Amino acid sequence: MLIDSHAHLDSTRYAEDRAEMLRRAADAGVGAVLSIGIGENPLEMHQALDICREYNGQPGMPQLYSSAGIYPHSTVDADEATLAKLDSLLAEPEVIACGEIGLDYYHEGAPHDLQRKMLIAQLEIAAARKRPILIHCRPKDNTTAAWDDLFVVLEEHWQHTGLGGIMHCFSGNYDQARRSLDMGFLCSFAGQITYPKAQDLRDVAAKLPLDSVLVETDAPWLAPAPLRGQRNEPAHVVHTAQTLAVLQGVLAEELGEATTKNFQRLFRLAPFMGN
Structure with a gap:
C-alpha cells in the first residue's frame, strides 16, 4: 500500500472526474491521500476538508485526510x-496537518x-x-536564502514543539535534508525525482534513511x-x-x-487494515 502525502484534490482540474480519479488511486494501491487545504486563496482553505467528508466511506475510495x-x-x-479560520479548521479531526506553509522566494509575490x-x-x-506542519520551501535559482531563513524560523518557533512535519516536494541538498531530519521532519519526494536532470536530487534521496522518507504527487x-x-493524480505516485x-x-x-x-x-494514526 502507498500513501500520497500531498495532493491538491480540490483543484478545478478534477471537477469533471474527481470520484473516478480517486477510484483509480485505490485501484493502483494508494490506500490514503492527504488532501491539501490551501485553495486558490485563503477563503478556500476549507475545500480540502469538504472533499474528505464527501468521499470518505464511499466504496472503492482511498482514505482521505486533510490539511489547512x-x-x-x-x-x-x-x-x-x-x-x-485556520485555527477552526485545525480543530477538525480530519485535518491532521497545517500546510502547505513556508517560504517561496522563487516567484515574485508576497514580500519575504x-x-x-x-x-x-x-x-x-x-x-x-x-x-x-507541511513545509513549502522554494529558493530563487541556486541561492540558499529561503532555506536559511526557513531554518532560522523553525529553530526558534517550531523545533521545541516536537511535532515535526513534512518537507513537501523536497528539492534541497543533502545538508538541508539532514538538517530537516534532525528537526523531526520527513522528506517527501514527488515526481521530479524521476526526471532525467534530477540526478542530484536522486543522490540525496539515496542517502536518506528509509524511515525518513515519504512519496507524494503534488497533483x-x-x-x-x-x-x-499530463495532469497528475494520486494513482501516479x-x-x-x-x-x-x-x-x-x-x-x-x-x-x-x-x-x-x-x-x-x-500523524499518530492507527495502522490501516492489512497494514
Missing part, C-alpha cells in the same frame, strides 16, 4: 479572520518579511492545535517522467515510489510499507 494552511504567496490576502511573519503566526496556531502538478506534461525504492535499494512493496508507517507515525 496559508500558502506563502497567499499571505498578502491573510488577516486575523483568516488565521481564525510578510511570508516569514505569517509563517510564524501559523506555526503558533499549529502548535496550539498539536498539528504537524495535479509534477507528473512523473512516464507521464510528464506509484511511479515515484518505484524510483525511490530503487534508490533506497529495497523492493517496491517494502518502500510502500515503510512510507506508510512513516506517515502513520508522524
